Amino acid sequence: MANDIIGPSATLLPSMMSDKDDSAKQWRRLLWFPLTLSATLLIFPQLTFVTMSFHRDIGMGQVSADFTIANYVKILTDVFYLRAIWETTYLSACATFWAILLAFPTAYWIASIEGRVATLLLTLILASSLITVPIKLMGLNIILGPSGIVNRTLEALSVIRSPVALLNNEIGVLIGLVQYTVPILVLMLFAVVQTIPKYLEEAAYIHGASNTATFFQLIVPMAKQGILGACLLSFNMCMGAFTSPLILGGGRVLTLPVLIQQKIINDADYGLGAALSILLVCFVLLMNVVVGAYVMRDRRRRVNRPYGG
Amino acid sequence: MSALSLHSVSKVFRGLPAVRDFNLDVERGEFVVLLGPSGCGKTTTLRLIAGLERPTTGTICLGGKDVAGLPPRSRNIGMVFQNYALFPNMTVGENIAFGLRQRRAQRRAIEARVGELLKLVRLSDRRDCYCSELSGGEQQRVALARALSFSPQVLLMDEPFSALDLKLRESMQIELRQIQLSLQTTTILVTHDQKEAMTLADRIVVMADGSVQQSGSPDELYHSPANRFVANFIGRSNILAGKIIAPCPGGYRVALAQDVTIEVACANTRNVGTRIELVLRPENVNVFVGNVPSGAIAIPGVVDQRRFLGNVVYYFVRLPWDQTLLVERAGATAPIELGARVSVSWFPASATVFEAFDH
Numbered sequence: 001m002a003n004d005i006i007g008p009s010a011t012l013l014p015s016m017m018s019d020k021d022d023s024a025k026q027w028r029r030l031l032w033f034p035l036t037l038s039a040t041l042l043i044f045p046q047l048t049f050v051t052m053s054f055h056r057d058i059g060m061g062q063v064s065a066d067f068t069i070a071n072y073v074k075i076l077t078d079v080f081y082l083r084a085i086w087e088t089t090y091l092s093a094c095a096t097f098w099a100i101l102l103a104f105p106t107a108y109w110i111a112s113i114e115g116r117v118a119t120l121l122l123t124l125i126l127a128s129s130l131i132t133v134p135i136k137l138m139g140l141n142i143i144l145g146p147s148g149i150v151n152r153t154l155e156a157l158s159v160i161r162s163p164v165a166l167l168n169n170e171i172g173v174l175i176g177l178v179q180y181t182v183p184i185l186v187l188m189l190f191a192v193v194q195t196i197p198k199y200l201e202e203a204a205y206i207h208g209a210s211n212t213a214t215f216f217q218l219i220v221p222m223a224k225q226g227i228l229g230a231c232l233l234s235f236n237m238c239m240g241a242f243t244s245p246l247i248l249g250g251g252r253v254l255t256l257p258v259l260i261q262q263k264i265i266n267d268a269d270y271g272l273g274a275a276l277s278i279l280l281v282c283f284v285l286l287m288n289v290v291v292g293a294y295v296m297r298d299r300r301r302r303v304n305r306p307y308g309g
Numbered sequence: 310m311s312a313l314s315l316h317s318v319s320k321v322f323r324g325l326p327a328v329r330d331f332n333l334d335v336e337r338g339e340f341v342v343l344l345g346p347s348g349c350g351k352t353t354t355l356r357l358i359a360g361l362e363r364p365t366t367g368t369i370c371l372g373g374k375d376v377a378g379l380p381p382r383s384r385n386i387g388m389v390f391q392n393y394a395l396f397p398n399m400t401v402g403e404n405i406a407f408g409l410r411q412r413r414a415q416r417r418a419i420e421a422r423v424g425e426l427l428k429l430v431r432l433s434d435r436r437d438c439y440c441s442e443l444s445g446g447e448q449q450r451v452a453l454a455r456a457l458s459f460s461p462q463v464l465l466m467d468e469p470f471s472a473l474d475l476k477l478r479e480s481m482q483i484e485l486r487q488i489q490l491s492l493q494t495t496t497i498l499v500t501h502d503q504k505e506a507m508t509l510a511d512r513i514v515v516m517a518d519g520s521v522q523q524s525g526s527p528d529e530l531y532h533s534p535a536n537r538f539v540a541n542f543i544g545r546s547n548i549l550a551g552k553i554i555a556p557c558p559g560g561y562r563v564a565l566a567q568d569v570t571i572e573v574a575c576a577n578t579r580n581v582g583t584r585i586e587l588v589l590r591p592e593n594v595n596v597f598v599g600n601v602p603s604g605a606i607a608i609p610g611v612v613d614q615r616r617f618l619g620n621v622v623y624y625f626v627r628l629p630w631d632q633t634l635l636v637e638r639a640g641a642t643a644p645i646e647l648g649a650r651v652s653v654s655w656f657p658a659s660a661t662v663f664e665a666f667d668h
């Protein structure tokens with residue numbers, strides 16, 4: 001009986017497999033086209049930047065013909081630029097920290113409520129993340145100003161005596177960056193948290209865990225990979241953020257993107273601006289590679305431990 | 310004082326009753342199995358005991374204390390989930406230590422207890438593995454050790470063996486019963502597998518449609534089922550429809566289809582004209598090619614099918630009114646040919662009588 005079933009299908013299988021293989025191969029060949037296109041669109045502009053960054057600015061938007069690393073030397077030895085690099089990294093890291101702190105519990109909470117309310121909340125968050133950044137920043141400008149609702153409330157509650165400067169400084173930029181990344185992180189982390197089965201939480205509760213213990217000992221460790229990914233995304237977004245530092249920083253918070261814009265648009269120092277851009281890209285890329293390597297190593301350790309190790 | 314008692318507990322989900330008027334008292338150290346088809350409310354009952362669901366009405370007492378307001382973590386209950394629900398981010402040892410860590414036990418005591426439990430479930434060499442590296446049976450044993458780690462008042466198990474293959478399931482059942490007996494843990498297990506229920510239980514609670522059909526030892530349920538559902542669910546049964554036509558000593562005369570009348574033993578008083586159902590276990594029915602022993606009922610039939618299973622052989626005998634009767638005989642008996650004209654026969658006392666419900 002069993003042989004009857006296995007017999008014919010065993011002879012059928014190889015031919016079916018090769019058919020499937022062929023079509024899969026063709027499909028993969030087709031996918032080369034969009035890959036090549038997007039790679040070209042990415043690489044050529046960047047190549048122009050790379051080339052330009054190795055030439056000295058000679059004013060009026062012109063660059064010298066000789067090959068030099070002077071731009072890089074200048075950036076990496078000038079305190080002004082080093083401070084800008086530090087400020088960008090520091091602000092991005094802080095914003096990422098606060099954004100995760102806000103987004104993860106929110107995502108967990110939305111994942112734990114059921115049905116239409118969750119859908120509605122997610123829709124609202126998605127909608128808010130689709131509003132263009134300048135408009136959201138205008139809103140923040142109104143709220144955070146000296147006579148804005150935040151300062152008024154704090155004054156009314158006697159937390160502060162006179163309005164606190166929440167605009168045109170680092171705090172303003174930080175708030176802007178957090179507001180920029182939180183909705184996207186909530187959506188991303190929601191997808192992560194949702195994959196953690198409900199019965200694991202129930203098992204934790206039954207075996208004596210409080211809500212807090214379940215959250216920190218089970219949910220957070222299980223979502224660790226996702227959280228790291230979200231951190232990386234948020235960090236990348238913040239490092240490249242231009243509008244928040246410009247509008248909420250009021251020109252006083254000089255992050256790399258703001259500086260690049262100044263160099264290229266205002267000063268027409270294409271060489272230096274290009275060098276700054278390349279450094280920014282390389283720095284962010286390096287961060288991603290390091291974190292990515294850590295995540296992969298962690299995963300491999302988890303999956304490929306020898307049996308019975 | 311019973312270890313666990315449920316008093317007229319019911320649970321309604323969005324207007325649909327899942328558990329109706331459930332009463333149960335479990336003695337300390339007793340192994341109770343909730344048995345029933347899927348959707349009968351047995352898992353809901355288990356979740357009510359665990360505190361994962363709140364009863365709509367009724368009280369649940371653990372060790373004499375009402376636990377209505379207590380969250381699961383304060384109930385001191387161990388539970389083995391259907392899919393084990395082991396924590397994938399923890400090693401075997403950490404999984405087992407989980408309940409103890411939540412109870413703020415001393416590190417040393419935890420270490421010792423985990424070692425002890427690993428030995429109990431024969432997994433001492435797997436302590437530092439992640440659960441994804443374990444086989445199904447091993448995961449099952451880790452789940453059991455985790456549930457037992459803090460010596461719970463009651464151990465709950467929700468279809469714990471359903472994911473295992475037959476051989477492994479049988480050996481795990483024996484192992485579980487041994488561990489349960491050695492630790493004297495009060496255990497409530499949910500299953501839809503009547504064989505599993507009979508293997509493990511001190512007492513079986515048969516459920517259908519959210520309510521208890523019968524509660525008793527495996528023997529009781531098998532030999533004196535309370536209703537047709539239990540008779541049909543526990544073991545195999547033949548059900549013959551009939552109508553009481555007259556009383557006779559120790560019972561009634563019953564007319565089956567096509568004017569075949571037989572005697573049934575029945576202690577209860579029933580009116581003449583009552584429609585009844587006769588439940589016959591296959592092993593209580595015999596087939597004879599020749600003479601039928603005196604005192605036994607005999608109905609003619611034709612052998613339709615024969616199924617040889619080694620220790621027993623099943624005959625499907627077609628009765629004159631086109632109903633097929635399942636008959637079990639010892640495997641060693643001389644085979645009866647298909648198509649043979651036979652008499653099926655049983656003693657009146659071996660048939661159970663239920664009043665027929667209009668379906």
